[in-house]
Amino acid sequence: MASINDYVVFHDKQLEKKYASRQIPMATLYEAYFDGALDIPGDIWEFLANRNLFVKYTLTPEHFKWAVTNFIPEVAIHSQEQDERIVRDHYDRGNDFFGAFLGDRMVYTSAFYEDPEKDTLEQAQDNKLNLACQKLQLKPGERILDIGCGWGTFTAHAAKYYGADATGVTIAEEQTKFGMNRIKEWGVSDRARIRCHDYRDIPKDMKFDKIASFEMVEHVGVKNLVAFYEQCYDLLEDDGIMLLQWTGIRNLYMPNSPTSAATLRPEDLIWGLFMNKYIFPGADASLCLSPMLKAMEKGGFEIQTVENVSIHYGWTIRHWHQNWLANKDQMLDAYGERWFRIWHFFLAWSAIIAEQGNAACFQVVMNKNLDHFRRDRWVVDKTVTVGTGRALDFPEAIDAAAE
Numbered sequence: 001m002a003s004i005n006d007y008v009v010f011h012d013k014q015l016e017k018k019y020a021s022r023q024i025p026m027a028t029l030y031e032a033y034f035d036g037a038l039d040i041p042g043d044i045w046e047f048l049a050n051r052n053l054f055v056k057y058t059l060t061p062e063h064f065k066w067a068v069t070n071f072i073p074e075v076a077i078h079s080q081e082q083d084e085r086i087v088r089d090h091y092d093r094g095n096d097f098f099g100a101f102l103g104d105r106m107v108y109t110s111a112f113y114e115d116p117e118k119d120t121l122e123q124a125q126d127n128k129l130n131l132a133c134q135k136l137q138l139k140p141g142e143r144i145l146d147i148g149c150g151w152g153t154f155t156a157h158a159a160k161y162y163g164a165d166a167t168g169v170t171i172a173e174e175q176t177k178f179g180m181n182r183i184k185e186w187g188v189s190d191r192a193r194i195r196c197h198d199y200r201d202i203p204k205d206m207k208f209d210k211i212a213s214f215e216m217v218e219h220v221g222v223k224n225l226v227a228f229y230e231q232c233y234d235l236l237e238d239d240g241i242m243l244l245q246w247t248g249i250r251n252l253y254m255p256n257s258p259t260s261a262a263t264l265r266p267e268d269l270i271w272g273l274f275m276n277k278y279i280f281p282g283a284d285a286s287l288c289l290s291p292m293l294k295a296m297e298k299g300g301f302e303i304q305t306v307e308n309v310s311i312h313y314g315w316t317i318r319h320w321h322q323n324w325l326a327n328k329d330q331m332l333d334a335y336g337e338r339w340f341r342i343w344h345f346f347l348a349w350s351a352i353i354a355e356q357g358n359a360a361c362f363q364v365v366m367n368k369n370l371d372h373f374r375r376d377r378w379v380v381d382k383t384v385t386v387g388t389g390r391a392l393d394f395p396e397a398i399d400a401a402a403e
Helices: 013-018 026-035 044-049 061-077 080-091 095-102 121-135 153-162 173-185 222-235 266-279 289-298 310-326 328-356
Strands: 143-147 165-170 192-196 208-214 236-249 301-308 359-368
Touching (some): 026 061, 026 266, 044 328, 061 266, 095 173, 095 310, 095 328, 121 153, 121 236, 121 359, 143 153, 153 165, 153 173, 153 192, 153 208, 208 222, 222 236, 222 301, 289 301, 328 359
Parallel strands (some): 143 165, 143 208, 165 192, 208 236
Antiparallel strands (some): 236 359, 301 359
């Protein structure tokens, strides 16, 4: 039978002795790996494929200490000041850091693969950008707001290829600089811009024909979810459309459970805590489908389409991991061994998590739930795309001034 020593090399002999004949908590293992107390010298995919032979998913004293000092206060407060500090600590680390795995598109959200065997990461991200614009039925001259726009790629894409008047909002200063430069390079400065401020500071008197948000709502916080959707409702024109993509855990209910209570699967819990500590602090609104839809409806929206793109996230992260390894030397020189190990482990484990269903990713298209909203537009407007397996055209860049 395989043992942990078949996959790791211990430098901490006390730790090795303690877990020589029993399973090691996953959190203890990855903390030891990050600290250099052990190495994973072989193939990370083989290690993770066999992890259940030698790891267990249990809470450790460090989990409780971290929860009291970090997680609980973040969940309880979610103030603008706190969110700004947390987000900037993460996203302002350095564009070279994120570019080392995101690649040229600089899109930190799930791509969409028409052909997972052939599509490059860049093609898959272009597919996603086009899919979103087509689901939004985006037309030249329409005003679109991208909430949590990251490095501004969707904002620039909507302006360049669909002729939209596009505004992106991010709290991160480095993302803002990058996005504004990309907008300039793509020649759409006349109809696209990035604003650096909290989403709650978007002027209340602004109105948009379309709103998009990709994997930002998780940072809003459960306590602020309905207020967030109410704000989006007020920013959207009555005949407008909103598209939101988010990632979250899978449904909590387990079949044949001895109780009717929601039960979080052990690995789901440990992975979620790992992600909140190291990757996305404060992202407590990583919800499964039903509570997120409920919050949307409470905010005044009607749901038109829901698409599960979870498997696409697994493929996306595998490509990110390939990029990360390809840039190993650069990252070691710039950020050191510990940061390299954290992202090496995070990307590989998260790809598997997405592929085996622990986490999910959804795209939702919605509109204001008003009597006079034209609900036939999803039938009459043939540009809309619904479901999977469709070919996505990459449109020629639109000269909005000529429209």
